[in-house]
Amino acid sequence: MGIVPGKPDRLDTATHMAMDAGLSDRGEAGRQNRERPVDDIDPLGKAMPIFKDELFEAQWLRAAGHASYCGAEIAECLEVARQIGGADPERWFAAWSGFASRLFEAAERSERAGHSASAHGAYLRASNYWRAAWTFLFQAPIEARALDAYRRHREAFTRAAKLMSPAGEAIRIPYEGKFLHGYFFKAAADGAARKTLIVNGGYDSTAEEAFLLSGAAALARGYNALVFDGPGQGAAIFEDGLVFRPDWEKVIGPVVDHLFTRPEVDRRRVALMGISFGGYLAPRAASFEPRLAALIADPGQLSLFEEMKRRLPPFAARRLMDRDGLVSRILEFDLSRRLRHVSQGWALRRGLLVHGLKTPIDYLRLTADYVSERPEAIRCPTVICSAENDEIGGTARDLYDRLTCDKIFLAFKASEGAGEHCESGARAWFNQRVLDWLDEMLAEVA
Numbered sequence: 001m002g003i004v005p006g007k008p009d010r011l012d013t014a015t016h017m018a019m020d021a022g023l024s025d026r027g028e029a030g031r032q033n034r035e036r037p038v039d040d041i042d043p044l045g046k047a048m049p050i051f052k053d054e055l056f057e058a059q060w061l062r063a064a065g066h067a068s069y070c071g072a073e074i075a076e077c078l079e080v081a082r083q084i085g086g087a088d089p090e091r092w093f094a095a096w097s098g099f100a101s102r103l104f105e106a107a108e109r110s111e112r113a114g115h116s117a118s119a120h121g122a123y124l125r126a127s128n129y130w131r132a133a134w135t136f137l138f139q140a141p142i143e144a145r146a147l148d149a150y151r152r153h154r155e156a157f158t159r160a161a162k163l164m165s166p167a168g169e170a171i172r173i174p175y176e177g178k179f180l181h182g183y184f185f186k187a188a189a190d191g192a193a194r195k196t197l198i199v200n201g202g203y204d205s206t207a208e209e210a211f212l213l214s215g216a217a218a219l220a221r222g223y224n225a226l227v228f229d230g231p232g233q234g235a236a237i238f239e240d241g242l243v244f245r246p247d248w249e250k251v252i253g254p255v256v257d258h259l260f261t262r263p264e265v266d267r268r269r270v271a272l273m274g275i276s277f278g279g280y281l282a283p284r285a286a287s288f289e290p291r292l293a294a295l296i297a298d299p300g301q302l303s304l305f306e307e308m309k310r311r312l313p314p315f316a317a318r319r320l321m322d323r324d325g326l327v328s329r330i331l332e333f334d335l336s337r338r339l340r341h342v343s344q345g346w347a348l349r350r351g352l353l354v355h356g357l358k359t360p361i362d363y364l365r366l367t368a369d370y371v372s373e374r375p376e377a378i379r380c381p382t383v384i385c386s387a388e389n390d391e392i393g394g395t396a397r398d399l400y401d402r403l404t405c406d407k408i409f410l411a412f413k414a415s416e417g418a419g420e421h422c423e424s425g426a427r428a429w430f431n432q433r434v435l436d437w438l439d440e441m442l443a444e445v446a
Contacts, residue, residue, distance in 0.1 A: 035348070050078070053087035055343040063096070063132040065425040066209075070121050070214040071128040076258070082130070089136035090340055096133035097149060100126045102164035104156055110243035116163045125161035127153050128355040129210055131264070136342065138204050139349035142238065150206075150238045157208040161185075168211075173228060173258045179244070180254070181235035182207050182228030185219050186264050195269035195293075196444050198255060200285075202276030204350055206234035215277055221439065224264055228255055230281070232354040243356040246369040248281040249288035256291050269293050269442045271380075273434075276422055279385075280304055280370060283399060287377040294441045296434055298422060299393025302402065304370035306395050321365060328361070335360030375399055381406040381441045383434060388412065388419035408437065 008030045051057040064077035072381050076099060083095040097194045107122035130153035137146035162169030166189040172179035197218040199210040210227040218225045229235045230251045232244030245251070252272065259265045271294035274282025280301035301307060309317040319327035338359055339345040384400040384407065386393050400409050410433060412418035418426035 018104060049082075050081045051239055053321040053343055055346055056084075056087045056092070058093055058421070061424045062422075063226065065427055066128050066212040068428040069169060069212050071124050071212040074126065076125070076129075083338045084170035087343060088107075092136055093133050093145070093149075096129045096259075099155070100129035100133060100149075100152065103129065106153070107156070107159070111159070111163070114223075120160050120163040123156045124212075127156035127160065128212065130156065131206060131209055135204070136346065138351040138353065142353070145206055148236055150234075153206070154208060154235070157211075161291070165189075171226075171228075171258065173254055175251070175254050176277065178240060180228050180230060182226060182255075183211065183215075184262070185211070185215065187219060187222050187224050190253065191263060192221065193264060193266040194224050196258070196259060197266045197438070198252070198270065199225065199227045199229075199273045200230070200252070200272060200274045200278040200282050201233060202274075202278045202281075203232070203354060205276065205278075208234070210275065214431055214435075217428070217435060221228050221435055226255065226259060237354055240439070241356075244354055246284070246371075248285040252282075252289050256289060260291075267291070268445050271296070271438055271442065274298065277301075277304075279393060279396075280372065283375060283378065283382075284370075284372045286380065286382075287372060287374045290379065292380045293445055294380050294438055295378060295382040296385070296416070296438070297382070297399070298385040298430070298434070299387060299390055300396035300399040302372050302375065302395040302399035304367040306371075306398070307392065308364060308367050310394050321368070328345055332359070332361045335364070372399065375402045376404050378403060378405050383408050383410055383437055385412065385430075385434070387421060387423055388414045390419070390421040406441075410434065410437075 049057045050060050060077065060081055064072050064074055066072045067074055080095045080099055083092045103122045103126040107119045107126060110116075110122060111119035130149045134146040134149040135150075137143060158170055161170070161183060164185070166186045168183050168185045171182045173182055197214070199213065199215045199218070201207070201210040201213070205213075207227040209228045211225065215225040215227050218275065229240035230248070231237075237243040256270060259270055260267055270292060272282050272286060272292050273296040274280070275298050279297040279299045282295060283297050283300065286295045288436050309320070312320065316327055316331060319325060320331070322328050335348065336359075338349050348360045348363065352358065352360070355363060355366055357363050357366065382403055382405055384396055384403075386396040387411070388411070397409070400407060412423050412426075416429060417427065418429050423430040
């Protein structure tokens with residue numbers, strides 16, 4: 001999940017609303033199908049991008065970056081890029097899904113032969129590659145092959161989870177007459193109450209990917225881990241049609257309720273991590289949820305509305321909520337035009353799906369509902385994160401400044417390899433810094 005460095009086009013209102021993978025979907029429509037992967041090194045020793053199209057590059061790095069926790073092999077991902085050849089969504093789907101299918105079959109053969117470690121690794125990679133496959137199909141209406149890829153992604157991960165020790169448990173969290181899909185991973189099988197991390201993803205992430213982002217790292221450090229799909233995410237949007245809601249405390253509350261029913265969970269040491277758009281959702285929830293012992297926002301976001309307005313010319317930002325007038329008509333025209341482009345319209349198409357909206361201008365106006373109104377009410381120790389090249393998280397410092405709890409601000413740098421959105425490609429470094437901090441915070445509670 002990455003953003004390529006560079007100044008945004010201030011008239012490009014919609015392209016910077018990519019809050020799940022936090023991706024800028026800017027691109028050059030006329031060149032999309034002619035761009036080729038580059039896998040060499042320039043004379044200055046700087047690694048060249050795999051794709052020239054920024055969104056394709058960021059999504060490729062997102063998938064390849066899960067190699068940190070056995071969700072990818074770099075050479076496999078490079079071969080997928082070679083097969084894709086450029087910014088072509090059809091070849092993207094074919095290459096990733098083809099690799100995933102082959103790995104799933106190999107995992108089944110290993111599992112039948114009793115080679116559980118081999119099967120576990122192949123299932124995890126197959127799951128990640130199927131998630132990558134539907135990236136450019138994530139729009140309304142959801143077509144059959146996207147739904148099939150999602151279900152295969154989930155099935156492969158579920159099989160991998162069952163091969164862990166202790167085995168990961170698929171869970172159903174009661175939520176307003178329905179259930180939210182998720183997984184609970186025990187740190188050990190002895191039944192002792194332990195610290196627990198909830199990993200809350202963003203716009204187009206899934207519970208399964210959340211495990212690769214930070215769930216596996218938490219488990220390795222002696223935490224229980226819970227990952228889940230809230231409204232607008234994963235199973236909730238693919239299977240149940242549940243869309244995002246701004247009052248995320250109504251989602252996290254049931255998640256914590258579920259944890260508090262489990263004897264393996266130390267109720268005094270439950271932490272919440274929000275990733276990508278989760279960097280808004282988690283702080284919003286924490287401002288109402290007193291049972292959390294710590295909070296992590298990566299990247300921190302005070303207001304989705306302010307994030308969007310900062311990418312507009314001032315005159316357009318002031319008139320955004322006007323239903324009539326020249327500015328409104330210009331914005332509607334520009335957004336509708338961009339909606340049709342593979343890369344430039346990706347975030348818009350995704351936004352319309354996960355919020356249940358019809359028009360791009362409605363999407364921009366809806367962001368006014370996504371504001372953390374009371375960050376001062378957060379009482380638990382909090383870390384706010386920001387990555388150097390990330391165009392999302394422009395209000396991270398604003399959120400940090402309004403916190404009155406114990407707090408730190410962590411900046412991740414390009415020179416560390418961690419400058420992209422959600423530190424794609426360097427997630428192990430992120431987890432080292434953040435989970436070391438969390439260890440220390442929760443040690444004080446023990």
